[in-house]
Amino acid sequence: xxxxxxxxxxxxxxxxxxxxxxxxxxxxxxxxxxxxxxxxxxxxxxxxxxxxxxxxxxxxxxxxxxxxxxxxxxxxxxxxxxxxxxxxxxxxxxxxxxxxxxxxxxxxxxxxxxxxxxxxxxxxxxxxxxxxxxxxxxxxxxxxxxxxxxxxxxxxxxxxxxxxxxxxxxxxxxxxxxxxxxxxxxxxxxxxxxxxxxxxxxxxxxxxxxxxxxxxxxxxxxxxxxxxxxxxxxxxxxxxxxxxxxxxxxxxxxxxxxxxxxxxxxxxxxxxxxxxxxxxxxxxxxxxxxxxxxxxxxxxxxxxxxxxxxxxxxxxxxxxxxxxxxxxxxxxxxxxxxxxxxxxxxxxxxxxxxxxxxxxxxxxxxxxxxxxxxxxxxxxxxxxxxxxxxxxxxxxxxxxxxxxxxxxxxxxxxxxxxxxxxxxxxxxxxxxxxxxxxx
Numbered sequence: 001x002x003x004x005x006x007x008x009x010x011x012x013x014x015x016x017x018x019x020x021x022x023x024x025x026x027x028x029x030x031x032x033x034x035x036x037x038x039x040x041x042x043x044x045x046x047x048x049x050x051x052x053x054x055x056x057x058x059x060x061x062x063x064x065x066x067x068x069x070x071x072x073x074x075x076x077x078x079x080x081x082x083x084x085x086x087x088x089x090x091x092x093x094x095x096x097x098x099x100x101x102x103x104x105x106x107x108x109x110x111x112x113x114x115x116x117x118x119x120x121x122x123x124x125x126x127x128x129x130x131x132x133x134x135x136x137x138x139x140x141x142x143x144x145x146x147x148x149x150x151x152x153x154x155x156x157x158x159x160x161x162x163x164x165x166x167x168x169x170x171x172x173x174x175x176x177x178x179x180x181x182x183x184x185x186x187x188x189x190x191x192x193x194x195x196x197x198x199x200x201x202x203x204x205x206x207x208x209x210x211x212x213x214x215x216x217x218x219x220x221x222x223x224x225x226x227x228x229x230x231x232x233x234x235x236x237x238x239x240x241x242x243x244x245x246x247x248x249x250x251x252x253x254x255x256x257x258x259x260x261x262x263x264x265x266x267x268x269x270x271x272x273x274x275x276x277x278x279x280x281x282x283x284x285x286x287x288x289x290x291x292x293x294x295x296x297x298x299x300x301x302x303x304x305x306x307x308x309x310x311x312x313x314x315x316x317x318x319x320x321x322x323x324x325x326x327x328x329x330x331x332x333x334x335x336x337x338x339x340x341x342x343x344x345x346x347x348x349x350x351x352x353x354x355x356x357x358x359x360x361x362x363x364x365x366x367x368x369x370x371x372x373x374x375x376x377x378x379x380x381x382x383x384x385x386x387x388x389x390x391x392x393x394x395x396x397x398x399x400x401x402x403x404x405x406x407x408x409x410x411x412x413x414x415x416x417x418x419x420x421x422x423x424x425x426x427x428x429x430x431x432x433x434x435x436x437x438x439x
Contacts, residue, residue, distance in 0.1 A: 007031050042161065050223030052082040052153075053115040054166035055104065057123065060091035061178035063189055074186060078173065079107040080166040081115065084216035085206055087169045089193040091186055098234050100125035101144040105231060113224020114148045119155055119163045127154050139269075144232045149225055172201075235269040239280065242266060246304065250275060252295035256304055260286055316346045323353050324362025326369065334374045345376040352383050360386040 011027040014020035020027075056078060062071040074091040081087075088107035092099055100123070108114040122130040129136035135154045137145075145152055155162040177196045183189040202214040209216065240248040242262050247254040250268060257277050260266050266286065269276040277287040289299050313335060320331040331349060334342045352361045364382035368374065 047082045048223070049083045049220040050113070050115055050225070052117045052119060053079055053107075054082060054119045054163040055079045055107075056121055056163060056166045056170060057095065058170035058174060060189060061181045061183055063091070063183045063186060066185070071182060074189070076170065076173065076178075077103045078166055078170050079104070079118075080169045081111065081217065081220060082119075082165055084220045085165065085169070085209070085213050086111070086202060086217040086220075087166075087173075087197060089173060089190075089197060091189050091193070093186065095125055097125055097138050097140045098236075101141050101232065101234070104144065105148075108148060108227060111224060112221055113227060114150050116149075116225065117151050117153045118145070119153045119166075121160075121163065122154055122157055126152065130154065130157050132156060139237055140234065143235075147228060147232045177201075233271055235271045235276075238268050238270065239265050240268050240277075245300070247298070247300060248277065250291075253292040254298045254300065255287070255289045255292075256300045257287060258304055312343060313340070316343060316350055319350045319353075320346065323350070323358045324365070326362045326366035327358075330365040330369055330374060330379070333369075337374070348376040349379055352380060356383045356387050360390065 007028040008024070010031055011020075011024045014027065058076040058078060060074045060076040063074055064070070065072050074093050075095050077090045077092065077095075079088045088110045090103055090106065092103070104118070120126050122135070124138075126137060126141045127135050128138050135152075137152055137154075141152070160167055173193070177193065177200075178189075181192075183192070202217065204213055205211065206213055206216075238250075240250065240257075242248055242257045242260045242264050244262055245254070246256060246258050246260075246262060248257045248266065248268065250270065255275065255277070257266060260277065260279075265280050267278040267280045267283065269278065271291075274288060274290050276285060277289075278285055292299060317328065317331055317335070321328040327349065331346045334345060338345075349361070349365070352364075361379070361383050363386055364379045367382050368378045371378070
C-alpha cells in the first residue's frame with residue numbers, strides 16, 4: 001500500500017509469493033479499506049454584489065402534456081444570483097437557442113437588472129464548441145449577452161463545482177418545492193414556483209451565509225446593471241447563395257446582396273421585420289433590408305439593375321436634355337408617339353453626340369422638327385451635313401490682307417518727316433561733348 005500499487009498487482013504478488021488461493025475481489029475489498037484517501041480541498045469563492053449569476057437546467061415536476069392524459073417532466077430553468085442566492089425559476093417544454101436566451105431576459109427583468117458575468121454549463125443552447133481557452137458561443141446567445149452588457153463565463157467540462165450555487169438551488173427546488181407534486185399545465189407550475197420563491201425561498205435564512213436571502217438581495221439590487229429600454233431582437237441564421245442577378249432568395253423573395261460576389265455563400269440573419277446579409281467568414285455586415293410581405297417581391301435598387309427597356313426611358317431623356325432643348329423636345333415627342341419602341345431611335349439620336357458636337361446635333365433636331373419629321377435618319381443626315389459644312393469652313397483658303405493705307409488725315413507728307421529728322425540731327429550736334437573726368 002505504501003508503494004501505491006494497484007489492487008491487481010497486490011493480488012498477483014500474493015498468488016506468486018504466498019500461494020494465495022482467494023478471489024481477486026476479496027483482495028480488492030480488503031486493500032480498499034486500508035487505503036488512505038486524502039480529502040479533496042475546495043476553496044470558498046466570494047463574489048461582489050451584482051458580479052455573477054449562475055444558470056442551469058434541471059427537471060421540473062410531472063405536468064400534463066397539452067391535449068393528452070400523459071404527464072411528463074418539463075425542463076426547469078434556474079438562474080441564481082451568486083451574492084444573495086436569490087433565484088428565478090421557469091419550466092418549459094422545449095429548449096433551444098432562442099428559448100435559452102429569452103429565459104435569461106425574463107430572469108433579469110424579474111430581478112430588475114443584470115449581473116456582469118453569467119456562469120453556465122456547456123449546453124448546446126449556449127456553447128457551440130466547448131474549449132478551455134476560447135469557448136465558442138452560439139450567435140443568438142452572444143448577441144443577447146452583448147445587448148445587456150453581460151459576459152459569459154462557461155464552466156470547464158465536467159466541473160459542476162464551479163456553479164455549485166445554482167446546482168444547490170435546483171436540488172432545493174426539486175426536493176422541497178416540487179417533490180410529490182403534479183401540475184395540469186406549465187403555467188400552473190410556473191405560478192406555483194414564483195409563489196414558493198416569494199413566500200418561502202426568499203425569506204429563508206441561508207445555511208452558510210446565516211442571513212436572509214431577501215435582505216441580501218435588497219443589498220445586491222442597486223449593484224445590478226441597468227436594463228435597456230428595448231428587449232433583444234431575436235433572429236435565426238441561414239446560409240444563402242448569391243445568384244446571377246446579385247440577389248439571394250428568402251421565403252420566395254429576392255434581396256440585393258452586393259457587394260457580395262455572385263456564387264458565394266453569405267450568412268443571413270432573419271429578424272421579425274428585417275434581415276441582415278453578412279460575410280460568412282468575418283460576420284461583417286454587407287446589406288440590410290426590410291422583409292417583404294408579398295411572395296415574389298424583388299428588393300433591388302434601380303441603380304444596381306442591368307439594362308431593361310422598361311426602365312431606360314428616363315436615362316435616355318436625361319442624356320437628350322444634356323445635348324440641348326431641341327434634342328430633348330424631339331426625343332420626348334417621339335417617345336410619346338411610339339412608346340417603348342421609340343427607344344431605339346432615341347438611343348441613336350443621343351449617340352450622335354459622340355460623333356458630332358452637341359450644338360450641331362441640337363441644330364439638326366431643330367431643323368427636323370421644323371420640317372415636321374421626327375426621325376433618327378433625318379436627324380443623322382442633317383447633323384452630318386452641318387458637320388461637313390463646318391469642316392469646309394475650316395478648310396477654306398485664308399484671304400490675303402489688303403495693302404497698307406497710304407493716305408489718311410493723320411498721315412503727313414513725307415517732306416514733313418524729313419524736316420523733322422534733319423532738325424533733330426542738328427540739335428544733337430550742338431550739344432557739348434562731356435569730358436572724360438565727367439564720365
